[in-house]
Amino acid sequence: MISNFRAPGVVLLLLALGTGCLELPSLSSEEVPTGEEPAGDEALPTPLPEAVQPPQEELEPAPKAVALDDFGTRHLYPSAPDGRTWAARWNEHPRTLKVGQVDPYDPEFQLRGSGHTLEIAGDGTARSSGWIIRFYIGRPDKQWLNTEVTLYAMRVSELERDSGSSGFEFQTRTSDGHLEGSQRNAAGLDRQCDGHAYSYSLRFDGRAVLQKELKHPMYTSQVTTSLWDGRPLPRDKWVGIKVITYDLPGGQVQQELWLDLTDGENGGTWQKVHEHLDAGGWGISPQVAATCRISADQRLTRPEPLIILRNHGIREQRYKKATIREIQPPVP
Numbered sequence: 001m002i003s004n005f006r007a008p009g010v011v012l013l014l015l016a017l018g019t020g021c022l023e024l025p026s027l028s029s030e031e032v033p034t035g036e037e038p039a040g041d042e043a044l045p046t047p048l049p050e051a052v053q054p055p056q057e058e059l060e061p062a063p064k065a066v067a068l069d070d071f072g073t074r075h076l077y078p079s080a081p082d083g084r085t086w087a088a089r090w091n092e093h094p095r096t097l098k099v100g101q102v103d104p105y106d107p108e109f110q111l112r113g114s115g116h117t118l119e120i121a122g123d124g125t126a127r128s129s130g131w132i133i134r135f136y137i138g139r140p141d142k143q144w145l146n147t148e149v150t151l152y153a154m155r156v157s158e159l160e161r162d163s164g165s166s167g168f169e170f171q172t173r174t175s176d177g178h179l180e181g182s183q184r185n186a187a188g189l190d191r192q193c194d195g196h197a198y199s200y201s202l203r204f205d206g207r208a209v210l211q212k213e214l215k216h217p218m219y220t221s222q223v224t225t226s227l228w229d230g231r232p233l234p235r236d237k238w239v240g241i242k243v244i245t246y247d248l249p250g251g252q253v254q255q256e257l258w259l260d261l262t263d264g265e266n267g268g269t270w271q272k273v274h275e276h277l278d279a280g281g282w283g284i285s286p287q288v289a290a291t292c293r294i295s296a297d298q299r300l301t302r303p304e305p306l307i308i309l310r311n312h313g314i315r316e317q318r319y320k321k322a323t324i325r326e327i328q329p330p331v332p
Helices: 010-017 284-290
Strands: 028-033 086-087 095-098 108-122 125-138 147-158 169-173 197-203 207-214 222-226 237-248 252-259 271-278 306-326
Touching: 147 169, 169 237, 197 237, 197 252, 207 252, 207 271, 207 284, 222 271
Parallel strands: none
Antiparallel strands: 028 222, 086 306, 095 108, 108 125, 125 306, 147 237, 147 306, 169 197, 169 306, 197 207, 207 222, 237 252, 252 271
16 A cells, blocks of 8 residues: 655645645555566546545645746755756757667767657657667766656557556666676676666556666566556556655665646646655575675665666657756655
């Protein structure tokens, strides 16, 4: 069961806007072994219930201002002092990027994968299509740690029927090790050891999935919850997605997934729909972990240079308002 925790400032913003908290469909959470393929269908979700005003005694005085990103989307956590930031440069210079190309207007944005393109319209939106879609954001001489990643995404159409594994996926605290072959890294280990990550997926079959990758492509068990009242992720609708990764005392790492279904109106009405605390015991085969000289349930607590957005088997999907910020973790 997912808690009703709200990030600092959420209740304050609701009073300032004079609205209630949008309730998403009921959720159920469980761990599912990697590789399970639940059945999908093409039904659209039922309308979301009307907003409900929180009890008056729960409200606090409204803040004087609310922090927004470059596209007017509300911050859920405060920015870290002198922390790194990135924002998509899709508001001008229409262009098409191909696999292996660095965006000529953004040196921190590169296409990887195979058989796909990204068409940047110049109006703030971008359109992707192809078989193995990978967007790498970052640079080798700088690193990300506690992050709030924001993206508005639209599902349009796929190249084949959904197998239950496609969807909008994000990887944080990762490096350049998501590859095949027998290359070695600077420590003399298999370079796939650098392909570790915290993974967040908004699957087309209607699930939200959290995982941890400790050596590419070896993942922990899935922590899942069902959204959209058990139906697939809707098509032709902008869905605001925030994936948040931050450290807690004792070496624990918190994962959070938030959604906004208002297309960013008034900064967005954000609701936390899934979370997981990596407190140990969430691991892969000890034999595989040993090849990277790590424990089987290693927690990823070091800053890393990359954040990756990915998908596969897409005929068309769209994006806008993409940003990344380093944040200050909440104080327990």
